Amino acid sequence: GNSVTQMEGPVTLSEEAFLTINCTYTATGYPSLFWYVQYPGEGLQLLLKATKADDKGSNKGFEATYRKETTSFHLEKGSVQVSDSAVYFCALRKAAGNKLTFGGGTRVLVKP
């Protein structure tokens, strides 16, 4: 079946540091890939997505590239802010499907 594996947190960084959160997936066919973010006390929000191999999703300074050959969708940001402190979830949806499969989530804490 489909599955998503992401690095365990928490990840603690200083402001302006570089952030990488690794995400790999197992799926048949060509799934769509997503990063969702959950800020404290809130529900999940879509951060970015990519729907085919080599696509790059980007939003709010975050980027992730759909790598079919390594089945990965790593999230990166060049200079984090305190406001980026949140839990980040990698997810996939199989082609023509409507269900999301999530990874375990990675908590990120950015200190001033």
Next chain:
Amino acid sequence: DVKVTQSSRYLVKRTGEKVFLECVQDMDHENMFWYRQDPGLGLRLIYFSYDVKMKEKGDIPEGYSVSREKKERFSLILESASTNQTSMYLCASSLGWGDTEAFFGQGTRLTVV
């Protein structure tokens, strides 16, 4: 903006009680979902519905049922609450099949004592 509203932010229930969690979306979405969120396990799908009165089991349906009598409302029912159902419950909706964004409610933190 799409709004997905869950009726309660926090609930405390006793073991054996019948518990209803309600979710309403205001954008005429076809699909609605119930997930539970547990530390280290991410979000796991309990049930989803792709139309009124239609439902499908997700990955962990045991101990739960759902009801969708109207398009905008999707209810999660714990027939007899148990302590291992203490969790954060998240409702989501999306427009249809394929490449559509899922929108989430703020979650209901349920504690079963």
